[in-house]
Amino acid sequence: xxxxxxxxxLLVALLAGWEAWCRLGRVPALIxxxxxxxxxxxxxxxxxxxxxxxxxxxxxxxxxxxxLGCAVGLATGVLLAEAPVLRxxxxxxxxxxxxxxxxxxxxxxxxxxxxxxxxxIVITALICFFPLMENTLTGLSQVDSGxxxxxxxLGASRLQTxxxxxxxxxxPVILAGFRVAVVLALVGAVVGEFIGGRAGLGASIxxxxxxMDSSLMFGGCCCATI
Amino acid sequence: xxxxxxxxxxxxIEAVDFGYGAEAIVDAVxxxxxxxxxxxxxxxxxxxKTTLLKLAAGLLAPQRGLVRIDGVPLDGPGPRIGFVxxxxxxxxxxxxxxxxxxxxxxxRSLQEADRETxxxxxxxxxxxxxxxxxxxxxxxxxxxxxxxxxxxxxxPALLLLDEPFAALDALTREELQDDLxxxxxxxATTVLFVTHDIGEAVYLADRVxxxxxxxxxxxxxxxxxxxxxxxxxxxxxxxxLCRELRQAMDAAP
Ligand SMILES: Nc1ncnc2c1ncn2[C@@H]1O[C@H](COP(=O)(O)OP(=O)(O)OP(=O)(O)O)[C@@H](O)[C@H]1O
Ligand SMILES: [Mg+2]
Numbered sequence: 380x381x382x383x384x385x386x387x388x389l390l391v392a393l394l395a396g397w398e399a400w401c402r403l404g405r406v407p408a409l410i411x412x413x414x415x416x417x418x419x420x421x422x423x424x425x426x427x428x429x430x431x432x433x434x435x436x437x438x439x440x441x442x443x444x445x446x447l448g449c450a451v452g453l454a455t456g457v458l459l460a461e462a463p464v465l466r467x468x469x470x471x472x473x474x475x476x477x478x479x480x481x482x483x484x485x486x487x488x489x490x491x492x493x494x495x496x497x498x499x500i501v502i503t504a505l506i507c508f509f510p511l512m513e514n515t516l517t518g519l520s521q522v523d524s525g526x527x528x529x530x531x532x533l534g535a536s537r538l539q540t541x542x543x544x545x546x547x548x549x550x551p552v553i554l555a556g557f558r559v560a561v562v563l564a565l566v567g568a569v570v571g572e573f574i575g576g577r578a579g580l581g582a583s584i585x586x587x588x589x590x591m592d593s594s595l596m597f598g599g600c601c602c603a604t605i
Numbered sequence: 606x607x608x609x610x611x612x613x614x615x616x617x618i619e620a621v622d623f624g625y626g627a628e629a630i631v632d633a634v635x636x637x638x639x640x641x642x643x644x645x646x647x648x649x650x651x652x653x654k655t656t657l658l659k660l661a662a663g664l665l666a667p668q669r670g671l672v673r674i675d676g677v678p679l680d681g682p683g684p685r686i687g688f689v690x691x692x693x694x695x696x697x698x699x700x701x702x703x704x705x706x707x708x709x710x711x712x713r714s715l716q717e718a719d720r721e722t723x724x725x726x727x728x729x730x731x732x733x734x735x736x737x738x739x740x741x742x743x744x745x746x747x748x749x750x751x752x753x754x755x756x757x758x759x760x761p762a763l764l765l766l767d768e769p770f771a772a773l774d775a776l777t778r779e780e781l782q783d784d785l786x787x788x789x790x791x792x793a794t795t796v797l798f799v800t801h802d803i804g805e806a807v808y809l810a811d812r813v814x815x816x817x818x819x820x821x822x823x824x825x826x827x828x829x830x831x832x833x834x835x836x837x838x839x840x841x842x843x844x845x846l847c848r849e850l851r852q853a854m855d856a857a858p
């Protein structure tokens with residue numbers, strides 16, 4: 380409770396500092412708008428109902444991308460953990476493929492899938508795939524050998540060992556991967572919209588940039604953070 | 606020991622060798638356990654007791670020699686063998702009751718009767734109040750007792766125990782020894798029990814073997830009457846057997 384209060388106070392102090400700096404330091408509003416004007420713009424956008432559709436679009440992209448990426452990541456992780464041959468064959472390439480900046484593939488996806496939700500969803504999914512796959516793989520291979528011996532002793536089948544020992548045992552590690560994926564999904568969705576989106580938070584930030592509305596750009600970022 | 610396995614042996618370990626790499630961990634071991642007998646294996650840490658037990662369970666395959674269960678060569682772990690590992694190896698995400706039921710639930714769907722059996726077993730090991738808890742909320746000794754109950758639930762024909770009571774205090778250990786002896790008398794199970802406690806071996810066993818450096822060095826028939834009572838632990842016959850075992854262990858290299 381104490382810590383909660385302290386961190387809330389810190390936020391208020393930071394905002395107050397920002398406001399004071401903008402007003403006293405005469406920072407041009409184009410570069411850094413004061414928080415008061417950011418909130419005013421944001422409120423205007425919400426009240427006029429212009430922001431909510433964008434928010435819905437981003438949320439949809441993020442959810443679909445996250446679900447797709449996590450499902451494929453989990454399945455690949457399980458497959459690679461259970462089939463050591465596949466693992467030796469594919470794992471190095473999958474790791475190497477992560478070096479490719481996935482956002483740079485955006486324009487390519489626009490050519491493939493057209494404008495709209497699909498390219499952003501695919502980018503988000505690609506970004507979420509890796510943490511899930513890697514954590515699933517690590518978690519499944521870390522199951523302690525004593526317990527594996529127990530399941531062997533009890534005559535458990537391979538599927539039973541996977542479902543009743545390895546996956547529950549690896550769950551904390553898999554969930555850690557999932558949390559990373561959630562954060563990355565938002566980044567993926569917003570930045571994906573920078574490239575090819577017509578709607579969504581990222582797209583509204585870009586639109587705001589074209590009319591030099593810094594308050595709205597900051598507002599979009601705040602929304603994304605929340 | 607090169608005693609030829611008698612024909613009625615339930616477990617026959619025949620000239621078994623096992624090693625990791627070049628080093629022999631179990632070296633030409635011969636051992637026979639008659640049906641329904643209770644045998645103990647004592648030895649220093651690192652003498653290969655756990656390894657021999659895993660060979661008898663089919664968890665490890667001998668590099669030479671053969672293990673027979675009921676006359677049939679063993680080629681892997683089977684449902685007739687119960688194993689209590691040196692570590693309790695419980696599943697953290699299951700309750701104590703579900704941990705005890707695990708061997709059954711891997712075979713078939715559970716009935717209410719199974720839960721009753723599990724509760725009765727937990728009662729026997731003094732944990733009936735802990736059925737709904739999770740293993741992390743138990744003490745080390747309580748966890749070992751859950752592991753014993755889990756091995757008993759399938760009513761195995763052969764029960765292999767690897768120092769199951771090592772983490773317990775002396776009083777609880779004596780109680781559980783009595784419980785195990787009673788269960789064994791009831792269920793006609795064949796038992797091979799590994800321990801480093803000479804008194805425990807003499808109290809429980811029909812026969813005790815000493816293991817040192819991967820070999821069986823000495824074996825001793827325990828002809829104390831059954832059922833054995835606590836008072837017996839302080840009797841002269843008991844102490845003479847303990848002394849003899851102790852001297853044999855000291856004499857082993
Ligand atoms: N997986 C393994 N790889 C290599 N060596 C092993 C392995 N497991 C056991 N050993 C070696 O085998 C020897 C016998 O081990 P084992 O576990 O059978 O001993 P133990 O008699 O059960 O000892 P303790 O009383 O301490 O449990 C030890 O020297 C150990 O270092
Ligand atoms: Mg051992």
